[in-house]
Amino acid sequence: xxxxxxxxxxxxxxxxxxxxxxxxxxxxxxxxxxxxxxxxxxxxxxxxxxxxxxxxxxxxxxxxxxxxxxxxxxxxxxxxxxxxxxxxxxxxxxxxxxxxxxxxxxxxxxxxxxxxxxxxxxxxxxxxxxxxxxxxxxxxxxxxxxxxxxxxxxxxxxxxxxxxxxxxxxxxxxxxxx
Numbered sequence: 001x002x003x004x005x006x007x008x009x010x011x012x013x014x015x016x017x018x019x020x021x022x023x024x025x026x027x028x029x030x031x032x033x034x035x036x037x038x039x040x041x042x043x044x045x046x047x048x049x050x051x052x053x054x055x056x057x058x059x060x061x062x063x064x065x066x067x068x069x070x071x072x073x074x075x076x077x078x079x080x081x082x083x084x085x086x087x088x089x090x091x092x093x094x095x096x097x098x099x100x101x102x103x104x105x106x107x108x109x110x111x112x113x114x115x116x117x118x119x120x121x122x123x124x125x126x127x128x129x130x131x132x133x134x135x136x137x138x139x140x141x142x143x144x145x146x147x148x149x150x151x152x153x154x155x156x157x158x159x160x161x162x163x164x165x166x167x168x169x170x171x172x173x174x175x176x177x178x
Contacts, residue, residue: 023156024063024067024068024070024071024155024156024159024160024163025070025071025072025074025075025078025160025163026071026074026075026078026079026160026163026164026167027074027075027078028078029079029164029167029168031079031164031167031168031171032078032079032080034171034175035079035080035081035167035171036079036080038081038171038174038175039174039177040081040091040170040171040174041080041081042080042081042082042083042084042088043081043083043088043089043090043091044076044081044082044083044089044090044091044092044093044119045082045083045086045089045091045092045093046069046072046073046076046082046093046095047092047093047094047120048094048095049065049068049069049072049094049095049096049097050065050095050096050097051063051064051065051068051096051097052096052097052098052099063097063100063113063155063159068095068097068159069095071159071160071163072093072095072163075163075164075167076093076167079167081167081170089122090121090122090123091119091120091121091122091128092119092120092122093117093118093119093120094117094118094120095115095116095117095118096115096116097113097114097115098114098115098116098132099112099113099114100112100113100114100155100158101113102151102154102155103154104147104151105147107140107141108138108139108140108141108150109138109139109147109150109151109154110136110137110138110139110154111136111137111139111151111154111155111157111158112134112135112136112137112158113134113135113155113158113159113162114132114133114134115132115133115135115162115163115166116130116131116132117129117130117131117132117133117166118130119170128170128173129169129170129173131166131169133162133165133166133169134162135158135159135161135162135165136158136161137154137157137158137160137161138154138157139151139153139154139157
């Protein structure tokens with residue numbers, strides 16, 4: 001009976017640790033000033049976000065559509081790229097989380113996310129930017145000794161790194177066109 005209760009307690013503990021990722025937004029970066037001065041400032045509308053491959057919510061930390069969309073909106077907003085009104089936007093952004101590779105054993109855990117971004121210029125009716133970005137992130141044992149928490153930290157870090165790279169790339173492309 002004690003073994004059964006211990007096993008059940010472990011199952012509930014692991015399920016509780018496999019929460020949605022909620023700390024993925026890029027709230028500050030070296031690109032904040034450049035973003036505010038770019039031709040993209042206040043011109044992007046987030047059209048759609050999707051997650052192609054969901055991770056198992058039981059053992060691994062899951063990245064869901066809503067959490068990813070929230071992180072992307074917060075990141076664009078903190079960089080002054082998000083349009084305050086959909087109708088005022090010049091660019092429509094679609095982001096699809098294509099793949100999440102999660103290392104589930106070891107002291108340091110690496111998670112790699114692949115996100116396809118499509119930024120369409122409404123006026124020109126063509127893609128301004130279309131690229132799949134792969135971003136790995138390593139969560140070290142020293143950050144957190146609990147495996148599921150380290151995995152969550154690696155997920156969050158990988159998404160943050162992916163969004164940061166996307167913002168840097170669209171700002172560089174906008175700069176080239178000036």
